[in-house]
Amino acid sequence: MREPSNADVDSVLDHGGFNMRCRISNHREVVxxxxxxKRAKSVVDLDLDQDVMPIERALAVSWCVKSDRFRVYVDVQKRPPPRREILSIVSSVYDPLGFLTPFVLRAKGLLQEITRLQLGWDATIPDGLLNQWAFLAA
Structure with a gap:
């Protein structure tokens, strides 16, 4: 059985009504x-023999092509946050692939605990809960 070519892929995609473009791979031979x-902009002018493979971004997720690893950035401030800011940070996480689910679930549990204590939106959070947040944000 032969390896499928780009023409084969294009034919199947065209048959389904899909116009695939901006393609990239972590294998230089495939690129x-x-x-x-039909290549992604970051590899159109790339010297495949020498240049460093780029980092691609889609849906708030960065993909390091060379190492084939995903990276998600969440902006967590270094100062002790009030309840309002923790909620803002947790609510701003866009994670379509579910990579950050462990962080989000723990942070939501922390928010539930803060709510049970009936703390105000801008109140100082007790040290024990701040330590939990620091652990999550690290």
Whole structure:
């Protein structure tokens, strides 16, 4: 059985009504087979023999092409946050692939505990709960 080519992929996608573009791979040999007009912008002018593979971003997720690792950035302030800011940070997490689920669930549990204590939105959070937040934010 032969390896599928880009033409095969294009044919199947066209049949389904999909116009696939901005392609990239973490294998230089595969990138070399992608027609230049269908490559992601970051690899169009890339010297596949020498240049460093780029970091691609989609849906708030960064993909380091070279190491084949995903990275998600969440802006967590270093100062002790009030309840309002913790809620803002947790609510701002966009994680379509679910990579940050452990962080989000623990942070929501922390928010539930803060709510049970009936603390105001801008009240100082007790040290024990701040330590939990510091652990999550690290």
């Amino acid at each position: 070399a087979t992608i027609p230049v007009e």
